Amino acid sequence: MQSRGQQRVHSQWCSADSNQSWGGLGILDFVLPLHTLGVPCPTLLNPSRWSRLEGVLLLEFSLLILSVLDLMIFLAGSSVRIAPVLRFGLAACSVPRLQELVCSFFRTTVAVSKVGMFFLYTVVIFAWVATTVLDDEEGKDQFGQPVREGFATFGESLYTCFTTLNTATLPDSMVPSYDYSRSYLLLWMPFIFVGAVLLKQVILAGVYNDYSKHAKNFLIEGRRLRKSGVDAAFELLKTPAPAGCNRGEVVRFKDFERLVDVLKPLLEMTVTKEFLRVLFHALDDDSNGVLDKAEFQDRCLRCLQFEFHITERDSCLKQCMKGTAFERTMDALVENGASGTNLGYSCKYPGSWMDLAMNIVIGLNVSWVFTESVMDLNNWEEPRFFMYVDLFFSFVYVLEAALKLSHWSWAEYWYNDDNRFDFVASMVLATVGALFLILQQISVAMLRSANILRLIRVLKAMKHLRFYQRTCVIVTNLLRTCREVLLLNLLVVLLWASAGVQLFGGKLLASNPRLEGKDLGYFSSHYQVFNFNDVPLGMITLFVWTLGDWNDDIAVACLELAEPWTFYKALxxxxxxxxxxxSPLLAYNVLSAFSIDVYQKIDEEV
Known part of the structure; x- marks a missing residue:
């Protein structure tokens, strides 16, 4: 989903007689904020918006007061801090995107609350029935486990039913009763079918339905605001049509130019006057030198939604050698001979002789790494010349970067993401090789390990395969489209990890008197690595938790830290x-359903 309905397209364009490449400046970025020039915006005067602003300010003030109190309590000697949660709240109030994500999260929570209550009723009713049936059962299964294990009291039954419903203890919880008598399937199967099979899917559908509906409304509102901004821009710039033009009110280039001059300090534009004239002529369909309202609106909504990055296309060396044999040789080596306008590196390099040669080198590098791995795994002695081959693969990629930079400028070269990775990896490999030769403090094993970096480039070389191209496009667009939903999941994990540090930090230890001597799966499964001793460790623990819906071993260990019926237990x-x-029910379900829907749409487009 694009924020505010605004599409951003990165492209490469240049004129045939120019040595500059043009890639993506948001003209709409200076069309939209026209209310800063005195154009009234009805949305800003909406009473409901002012009411919402007052609520946000009141919340910020409350969070600041709590922050001061938290600091005073900390200075008084308390080890409990709520500062991370307060900082998150202040960020949610101050950062528009974060504020929107938090509001969307609460809206989704309210939307699925009825299904969630039914989910809760199912757990409570089944727990009551199971306790009634199994609490007096004295038998044991063939493995010696009591049939009523987990159902001796109503509290135990509630927890067992809850973990069974989210499949954390399924099928462990049903093994004793199922083994003792097959008739207990009449008790288990309706519960599992209704709860784990149906209700969780209903929650998934409800979460996505609410989120997608809100996202669609958000997109529609963004487009409406964009159109109103374009209309306001035309009202600012319009002048009577020149003689002989029956277009009514129009926009002239000099007025268009003045608007950019006014907004440049506000939006940090880098557009040049020459490029601005190119854009204006592109908008002018009938080439009469002015834009009527239809042309202005249509082109602003269709064409001026780009970010343009202007780079020098040719390197200084190529410009100095223009018309010489050196230029012709470089053209034959690093350009693919594609006809038409020279659109720069991304158009001319793929499929060139240099590209094919480097793909062959990468293939040989992969084969060489595989050969060395086989010899290492079998403990075979390697000939001495292996070291020189490793050095060759350490320096050969520097030659590739040097040849490219002798043909294209640094800005043109660096604009391409693949080139960025290639350059960094090549410099790392060359540095390791140089240290090996000069200082002799780098081992052959480290030199060989550095060459493995080049294996990643194999993925780039595979772009020439058609089925791989399709997969790359889908995955790339999927990640780009779902980035806000991924951010929502990250923020949820971060917030709860900060709280988890305060509740469990330094306490999930076998030496803790509360846990010492207890037969906990948390220790027998070596889950001590998943703890809340700091925020990063807490985030890893909760991330693993999310993927499995519920982790019974970690949950039981946390619950054992507190006495029953205490405030700490309630926390x-x-x-x-x-x-x-x-996380598992809301944020992660949004990501799952959103990914499926987006994948289908992207797959159709591809």
Whole structure:
């Protein structure tokens, strides 16, 4: 989804007689904020918006007061801090995108609350029925486990049913009763079918339906605001049509130019006057030197939605050698001979002799790494010349970068993402090779390991395969489209990890008196690596938790830290259940459903 309905296209364009490449400046970026020039904007005068602004200011003030109190309590000697949560709240109030994500999260929560309550009712009802049936059962299964394990009390039954519903303890929870008597399937199967099969899918559908509906409305509103901005721009710039033109009110180039001059300090534009004239003529369909309202609106909404990055196309060396044998040789080596306008590196290099030669070198590099791996795994002695081959692959890619930079300028070369990776990797390889030769403090193993960097470039070389091109396009667009949903998931994990550090930091240890001597799966499974000793560790723990919906071993260990019916116990339950709702049920479900929907649309377009 594009923010505010604005599309951003990165392209390469240049004129046939120019040595400059033109890639993507947002003309709409100076069309939209026209209210700064005195154009009234009805949206800004909306009373509901002012009411919302007052609420945000009140919330910010409350968070600041709490921050001061938190600091005072900390200075008084308390080890409990709520500062991370308060900082997140202040960021949500101050950063528009973060504020929108938080509001969207709460809207989704409200939208699926009815289904969530039904989910809760299912757990409670089944827990009551299971407790009634199994609490007095004294039998054991063939493995010696009590049939009523997990159902001895209503509290135990609630937890067992909840973890069964989110499949964290399924099928472990049903093994004793199922093994003891097959008739207990009449108790288990309706619960599992209704809860784990149906209700969770209904929640998934409800979450996505609300999120996608809001995203669509957000996109429509963004386009409406964009159109109103274009209309306001025309009202500012319009003048009577020149003699002989029956277009009514029009926009002249000098007025268009003046608008850019006014807005340049506000928007940090880098557009040149020459390029501005090119754009104006591109808007002028009938080539009469002015733009009527239809031309202005249509082209602003269709053509002026780009970011243009202007780069020098040719290197200084090529410009100095223009018309010489050197230029002709370089053209034959690094250009693919494509006819038409020279659109720069991304158009001319793919398929050139240099490109094909480097792909062959990469293939040989991969084969060489594979050969060395086979010899290393079998403990075979390697000949001495292997070291020189490794050095060759360390320096050969520097030659590739040098040849490209002798033909294209640094700005043109660096604009391409593949070139950025190639340049950094080549410099790393060359540095390791140089240190090996000069200082002799780099081992052959490290030299060989550095060459593995080149294996990543194999993925780039595979772009020539048609089926791989399709997959790359889909995955790339999917990541670009879902970035806001991914950010939502990241923020949820970050917020709860900050709270988890305060609740469990330094406590999930076998030496803790609360956990010592207890038979916990958390320790027998060596899950001690998943803890909340700091925020990054907490984020990893919660990320693993999200992927599995619920982690019973970690949850039980956390719950054992507190005495029953204490405030600390209530805080732990609140943390665990709220994270389950916020991440696996809501944020991650949004990502899952959103990815499926976006994949289908992108696949159709591709």
């Amino acid at each position: 732990i339950w609140t943390f665990l259940l709220s994270y389950y709702i916020a």
